[in-house]
Amino acid sequence: MSAHWVLLLDPGTSTLAGAALSERGDGVELAAGIVVPAGSDELSLIETLRLVSRERGTKLEDAPRLVLRGGAENLPRAVIRLAAALGMHVRLLDVGATAARLIDAAPDGRVDTLDLPAGALSPRESTERRxxxxxxxxxxxEISRAEISDRLGDISDGGGRGRDALGDQIRIAALNDAVRRVGEELRGRPRPAGGILLVGGSIAAAVRRKLIPLTALAPVAGVGLTHIHLEPLGVISAIGDPALADADAGAVARSAGFPLLEFAGDLLCIEEGSDELVVGVNAESEASDDGTALAISPAPGSRTQVHVARGEYTLTADLAGGSAGAAVAVGWPALTRLPALHESAADRSTAVVDAPHRLLHKAAKDQQRMTARALLGDSVRGQVVVSPGDPDSRGWEAARSAGILAVESASPETVLRARAVGVRGVIVRSLSDAEREALDASLARRVAAAVATDPFGLLILEGRHSQRAQGRIAELDGRDVTLCAEPPELQIHDGGDRRWAAAHSSGGDTIVTGGEYEGETGEWEGISVTAPDDPRGIVVIDGSPRAIPLADLQRRSA
Structure with a gap:
């Protein structure tokens, strides 16, 4: 028998998230959830949810009973509805690429929202980025500051493309610092006494995988006992859909809230003080200093008793264990080490769901593509003239006539001169993060002053310390190309030279556009949803199945 179900969708700036909640009798459960790159086919996402649900033993009806749509504008309303339904204070934290967002909602409907660009994963402001x-x-x-800076820029620009273990470690360190930055902004404001801290997005995924400890959330948690819940799918905003009548919102929030939320564990936050502090877990006690992080590992659903004594003040609390255990934080404990990450594209050879190939973005017909870090300026098209360095006078004239200059490395002065002499676009293998910022500002000033008004684009293929695109610049000589912004990439048009296109293509219905297997093609098998917030496409390359982030895959045109 098929189950009735509710569909929740959240079209974010870089992702499209979906969740299917099945309704059986009086209960509601999460039947399936998945996060895919923005721009993915919505109908294919819905079909994938039904397939994943059936794989897990729940057959959903062909169409959902109710469809709720979220988005950033609906998130405050969703948190208000959740707080009212649960009857307690709810604080939501999400750290995004451009800003951190904190929403406080009380059961009586009061809400306070903080949008903090300085709390972003990779802030635009130079002081915060440093x-x-x-x-x-x-x-x-052991990693240089320049490489870390470039990697942070790649993370901010990449939208999940071309990830690797070092980049993920830098992301974890940046997320941890972003939480502390939000905490600093909150100093001087009243701290909630307990309640629920709802963590979304990248932070939720990191806590869920135990890459960031619960104590790292102390800067934004309330005083005393806080229940930490995770919402890694990012669809909770759909509860705030204005199409949902307020009269029905409470029932939906109560029924949908807990299936969407994963209980990570209780966090007991103790403020810093001058008196000696003694913390006891079960029958064992020890003196603790400010900045202490005490991780407890109760089984999910079990409880651990904690005793706290400071001067005449005493407290006894029962901490419930969740997916990340439980913890005690005195002040703001510092993160002292990063987890070792060694995941490669071959690590997720788990059960495969036969998801539709249409879930992937479609590659344009008769085009080759090279993923890029960023496009500054305009999308432009032209023929490529390759130069090993700064062109001579004949090289500049050839580039101006053809339209696009490609160089392995270039100074900011070379880029500015290219624009001045009438070149429509420049392709450069790499620029440091500092060079990119300086160029971005200089180009913007010239446009604002009406010194340069013709379309001009600068395509940066990769960060300064990456070697992914090394040697590929020379292959572009004479090619007809377009510099694209969304997503940042170089489209290489066939232009009638089918021998070149044939030499750079092979069999297979799926193209890998980033990461370890960039440039390879293979056969689509489906997806692995071991981590629904980070699913992998399974592509058979040279006879071996590879688990590759969906953001690094495109389906070939027929």
């Missing part, structure tokens, strides 16, 4: 670099450098001293 701070993220310092945080990562303290935990990864």
């Amino acid at each position: 701070r993220r670099c310092d945080a990562a450098l303290s935990l990864l001293p």
Whole structure:
């Protein structure tokens, strides 16, 4: 018998998230959830949810009973509805690429929202970005500051493309520092006494995988006992859909809230003080200093008794264990080490769901593509003239006539001169993060002053310390290309030279556009949803199945 179900969708800036909640009798459960790259086919996502649900033993009806749509504008309303339904204070934290967002909602409907660009994963403001670099450098001293800076830029620009283990470690360090930055912004404001801290997005995924400890959330948690819940799918905003009548919102929030939320564990936050502090777990007690992080590992659903004594103040609390255990934080404990990450594209050879190939973005017909870090300026098209360095006078004239200059490495002065002499676009293998910021500002000033008004684009293929695109610049000589912004990439048009296209293509219905297997093609098998917030496409390359992030895959045109 098929189950009735509710569909929740959240079209984010870089992802499309969906969840199917099945309704059986009086109960509601999460039948399936998945996060895919923005721009993915919505109908294919819905079909995938039904397939994943059936794989897990729940057959859903062909169409959902109710469809709720979220988005950033609906998130405050969703948190208000959740707080009212649960009858307690709810604080939501999400750290995004451009800003951190904190929403406080009380059961009586009062709400306070903080949008903090300085709390972003990779802030635009140079002082704040240097701070993220310092945080990562303290935990990864063997990596240069320049590489960390470039990697942070790649993470911010990449939208989940081309990930690797080092980049993920830098992301964890930056997320941890972003939480502390939000906590600093909250100083001087009243701290909630307990309640629920709802953590979404990248932070939720990191806590869920135990890459970031519960104590790292102390800067934004309430005083005393806080229940930490995770919402890694990012669909909770759909509860705030204005199409849902307020009269029905409470029932939906109560029924949908807990299936969507994963209980990570209780966090007991103790404020810093001058008196001696003694913390006891079960029958064992020990003196603790400010900044202490005490991790407890009760089984999910079990409880651990904690005793706290400071001067005349005493407290006894029962901490419930969740997926990340439970913890005690005195002040703001510092993150002292990063987890070792060694995941490769071959690590997720788990059960495969036969998801539709249409879930992937479609590659344009008769085009080859190279993923890029960023496009500054305009999308432009032209023929490529390759130069090993700064062109001579004949090289500049050839580039101006053809339209696009491609160089392995270039100074900012070379880029500015290219625009001045009438070149429509420049392709450069790499620029440091500092060079990119300086160029971005200089180009913007010239446009604002009406010194340069013709379309001009600068395509940066990769960060300064990456070697992914090394040697590929020379292959572009004479090609007809377009510099694209969404997503950042180089489209290489066939232009009638089918021998070149044939030499750079092979069999298979799926193209890998980033990461370890960039440039390879293979056969689509489906997806692995071991981690629904980070599913992998399974592609058979040279006879071996590879688990590759969906953001690094495109389906070939027929």
